[in-house]
Amino acid sequence: MTIGLLTTDTDIVRDHDKDSGALLRGLAEAGFQTGAPVWHDPSVDWAAFDLLVVRSPWDYPERYAEFTGWLERAAGRTRILNAPDLIGWNIDKRYLDDFRARGIACVPYTFCTTPAEAATAIAGLAPGRIVVKPTVSAGSRDTGLFRPDDPRALDLAERIIAGGKTAMIQPAAEHVIEHGENALFYFNGDYAYACHKGPILLPGGGYLGGEYTEHITRADPSRAEIELGGRAIAAIADIAARKGFSEDAGRPLYARVDIAAHPGGAPEIIEVELFEPAYFVRIAPEAVTHFVEAVRKRCRQ
Structure with missing residues (x-):
């Protein structure tokens, strides 16, 4: 089988995508044929891929209509995970309304x-x-x-x-602003590992240090954080079913749940990233094994 990890060709990918090389090597070692096609490359034959996994098409905000149009067309040529209808819902943070409606605690907005x-x-x-x-x-x-x-x-x-x-x-969320947040990773709905994302925003606008730089370390999330993340992932199946999404949409291949911890209080969801999250492979190398096994299982379904 041939697996493509979808990307783009801008400097932001060359500078910040630290995961795809390791993921491609892991897939190849597992016996898959691999590629890293650029989503807007007109020469790509999308039907040549048995599965496209959305990885780092990070220029989509500037080319939003173009990207969503491509996504709809490509879905007619090959299987894409996460599912295009799930991505179309998750690409806009107004999706948080659906979690909040199900009683899942989110940072107010x-x-x-x-x-x-x-x-x-x-x-x-x-x-x-x-x-x-x-x-x-x-x-x-x-x-x-x-x-x-x-x-x-x-x-x-x-x-x-x-x-x-x-x-x-x-x-x-002052604890996040001062100390950062935990990012919990799930593959095929199962909790895998967590990383800590340090503060990035400078008061008054802009980034700490003058440019966007993520400071990532290992994390040991609390039981309450893991339970909250699990509730969010479990809710996706109901959301997808009620919206009439495809069968693939009900169980994300990959997901990252960003959580704000509040000392002395209950954690809250910041974001549920089902589109193009970094996996932080350099900090959590086991991510490759989790990812490859998740792909292997979905290819059998």
Whole structure:
């Protein structure tokens, strides 16, 4: 069988995709034929792949309509995991409404489609700090940490909205801002391992150190965090069924659940990434084994 790990050809992949090489080697050692096709390469014969696994098409926010159109067309040529209908739902953070509706604790948020809505949401969170981001983004692009009275908060929200996107306004999870968050990884619905993602946002907008840099270490999540992540993964089957998604959509091949821990309080979901998460193979080399075995199982189904 031939497995493709879907990517793109921009500098962000060359600089930041630290996983795909190891994953391709692991698949080859397991007896698969492999490739790393660029999603917008017109010369690729998608039907030549028995399975495409979405890995690092990280230029999709700038080419959103083009990418989603490609995804729909390619789904008619070969099998894609995670499933295209699941990705189409998960690509926009408004999917969090479906988890919250099922009683799964999420960091509070407000979605804003007009500058007036954004101004109201920002003012309503005073005096605490806030995070402003678009609902469709990768690598924390156009994401900022501000005080509510900082005019740059509304400026960012207005810029997001003017670009045709929805702005997401949240109270800053202070423990995350100061200490980071845990990322829990699941393959075929089973918990595999966890990593800790250090703080990245600089107050007033921008990144700590001046550029987007992830500081990743091993993590030992609490039982409450693992239970919360498991509830989120379990909920996907119900969400997919109720939305009429494909059979593949009900069980993600891969998933990363980012969780905010609150000292003395219950954990909350920050994000459930079912589209193009990094697996942090250099920190957790067992990710390759989990991934290859997950692919092997799905190829038998």
